[in-house]
Amino acid sequence: MLQEQLTEIEQKKEYLKGYGKIVRQMERSELKIREMRLNKMCPSVINDGMPHASNQTDLSGYAALLDQEEKRYMKYRYQRIKKCKEITDRIEQLSDEDEKDVLMYRYIKLMKWEDICVRMNFSWKWVHKIHSKALNHFKI
Numbered sequence: 001m002l003q004e005q006l007t008e009i010e011q012k013k014e015y016l017k018g019y020g021k022i023v024r025q026m027e028r029s030e031l032k033i034r035e036m037r038l039n040k041m042c043p044s045v046i047n048d049g050m051p052h053a054s055n056q057t058d059l060s061g062y063a064a065l066l067d068q069e070e071k072r073y074m075k076y077r078y079q080r081i082k083k084c085k086e087i088t089d090r091i092e093q094l095s096d097e098d099e100k101d102v103l104m105y106r107y108i109k110l111m112k113w114e115d116i117c118v119r120m121n122f123s124w125k126w127v128h129k130i131h132s133k134a135l136n137h138f139k140i
Contacts, residue, residue: 012135016107019083026076033069099134
């Protein structure tokens with residue numbers, strides 16, 4: 001029974017962490033787009049005194065890669081919004097306001113434990129106790 005319960009709690013944590021994973025994917029995609037644009041605007045300079053022509057196929061290849069990455073970014077952005085609403089709706093089903101706050105701060109606002117303690121004005125131990133109760137009450 002204890003092993004079953006731990007597995008259920010771990011499943012709930014993984015479900016709640018799903019939002020943070022999507023946020024990180026979106027941030028990586030956004031960074032990749034910025035780097036691609038920056039590299040195209042400021043290409044490395046070949047300083048050998050010889051003239052160099054720009055290649056038209058390089059530009060179309062760049063545009064295709066940029067378009068592909070922008071579509072990926074938009075997909076992650078949509079998933080983030082969808083997952084945020086889904087998790088938030090489930091958190092709001094809890095009856096205890098402190099439990100709601102801890103789960104929202106940790107899994108939606110992606111706050112560190114120390115920051116949650118300060119925000120709620122509770123000890124680290126008490127915040128973890130609330131978190132444990134919240135996970136027990138949370139329904140996937």
